[in-house]
Amino acid sequence: MPVTDKYFMALAAVRKICCIGAGYVGGPTMAVIADRCPEIEVTVVDLNAARIAAWNSLDLAQLPIYEPGLDAVLQRARGRNLHFSTDVDQAIAAADMVFLSVNTPTKTRGVGAGQASDLRWIEACTRQVAAAAKGHTIVVEKSTLPVRTAETIQAILAAAQVGEDKSFAVLSNPEFLAEGTAINDLENPDRVLIGGNDAAALNALAEIYEHWVPTVKILRTNLWSSELSKLTANAFLAQRISSINSIAALCEATGADVKEVAKAIGSDSRIGNRFLQSGPGYGGSCFQKDILNLVYLCGYYGLAEVASYWQQVVQLNNWQQQRIARLVVQKLFNTVNGKRIAMLGFAFKANxxxxxxxxxxxxxxxLLEEGAQLAIHDPKVNPDQISKDLAQPPGLDMAADVHGGWSMAPSPLEACIGADAVIVVTEWQQYFHLDWQAIYAVMRKPAWLFDTRAIADGKAALAAGMQVWTVGEG
Known part of the structure; x- marks a missing residue:
């Protein structure tokens, strides 16, 4: 059968989807697609056998990621039309549509190190798709990618189809998920963005989303606009966070209250009230990486002033975190060497x-560099991940002269036993209503509360006898 005939048959209806990458984007996205499109077979593949085993675990508490509502979606779709596998080639060969949802970290060496995206996994996956695909396959960029990455994907796929009975169309379909609300974001999106130059492929992907997303919310652009829109959206959101944190510092210096300022400016319909919550700065896999990527692209295309503008957003975010750590040292008599400090929260955000x-x-x-002994509590982050992030294993040494240490605490109260200070870093719901009388009773005096999220009951902490610092309050 000629490729052209297979092409039109494949676009009549997408029956099988393969997603390469079983991470924070691929897993939840494919789970929702499978849930809303029971007639489509969805297979999520990954070379990490342990991760796939966790996705297949009957114990939903063992899932590789925590996301509210994900377990319910999996219960409906997994084993019915949602599958997780390590057999990548087989899933690609059977698929009408392949999503590329692999990691694109910032390069650590070579040209663009520290700014440009490392696209080795995207290239490797594209080559695997080129080799294993059969007939006509729609390849969808789901990972966040630099603008014009699709050219690389198209070049690799075009070379593969020469002399072969196969063909490809390439689309960009960036995700706009916020971790902690990803399932709701997928089920009730503000918009679904699809970029491409192949009308039939665009229609095929749009028809999938139209199972549950109103057509008016499905936006179509060319490939380059779609790729750039994702970077730009994250840059604008991160910019708002850095902006309000800069004002929070000014509020602290002048006696203003950043919450009141945020409410006042957020009431302006031209500005809006989203992302105006001051805190310890943004985190997560996207904001930092995407802004740095934007900085690199602007520099690459000779837009030095634009690159400098976006670089400042990153610098201010880093400064906010350093400012908080130095403030803790300052308030604790300019030294935290050997002092126990309770850190409540380690995830970059709640949920x-x-x-x-x-x-x-x-x-x-x-704080560790200053010799602090950290007692860390987080309801969802495990000690192995913290060890990896801090590049040191757990272990407290209250007699340490130079190097600090850390341990995992089973509860906020136990983290505070003997501590000089408690720092609220993540806005977990359980930190909103802590028993400050009980906490103060087990701490060393004078005892400090540093609330980087402005969520704790500062009045209750003050009434208990604590010294209180809240971000953005003069």
Missing amino acids: TNDTRESPAIRIAKE
Whole structure:
């Protein structure tokens, strides 16, 4: 059968989807697609056998990621039309549509180190798709990628189809998920963005989303606009966080209250009230990486002033975290050497176990460098991940002269036993209503509360006898 005939048959209806990458994006996205499209067979593949085993575990508490609502979606779809496998080639060969949802970290060496995205896994996956695919296959970029990455993908796929009975179409379909609300973001998206130059392929992907997303929310662009839109969206959101944190510092110096300022400016319909919550800075896998990527691209295309503008957003975010750590040292009589400090929260935000670029990492490292002994509590992050992030195993040494240490605490109260200070870093719901009388009773005096999220009951902490610092309050 000629390729052209297979092409039109494949686009009549997408029946089988393969997603390469079983991480924070691939797993939840494919789970929702499978849930909403029971007639489509969805297979998520990954070379990490342990991760696939966790996705297949009957104990949903063992899932590799924590995301509210994900377990319910999996219960409906897994084993019915949602599958997790390590057999990548077989899943690709059977698929009408392949999503590329692999990691694109920032390069650590070579040209663009520290800014440009490392695309080795995207290239490797594309080559695997080129080799294993059969007939016509729609390849969808799901990972966050630099603008014009699709050219690389198209070149590799075009070379593979020469002399072969196969063909490809390439689309960009960036994710706009916020960890902690990913399932709701997928089920009730603000928009679904699809970029491409192949009308039939665009329609095929749009028809999948139209199972549950209103057509008016499905936006179509060319490939390059779609790729750049994802970077730009994250850059604008991160910019708002750095902006309000800069104002929070000014509020502290002048006696203003950043919450009141945020409410005042957020009431302006031109500005809006989203992402105006001051805190320890942004984290997660996307914001830092995507802004740095944008900085690199602007520099590459000779837009030095634009690159400098976006670089400042990153610098201010780093400064906010360093500022908080130095403030803790200052308030504790300019030394934390050997002092126990309770750190509440390590994930970069509540309702996720993701610690990538978490503000807690920089704050903890700054304090460890000063010789602090950290007692860390987080309801979802495990000690192995913290060891990896801090580049040192757990272990407290109260007699340490130079190097600090850390341990995992089973509860906030136990983290505070003998501590000089408690730092709230992640906005977990359980930290909103802590028993400050009980906490103060077990701490060394004078006892400090540093609330980097402005969520704790500061009045109750003050009433208990604690000294209180809240971000953005003069």
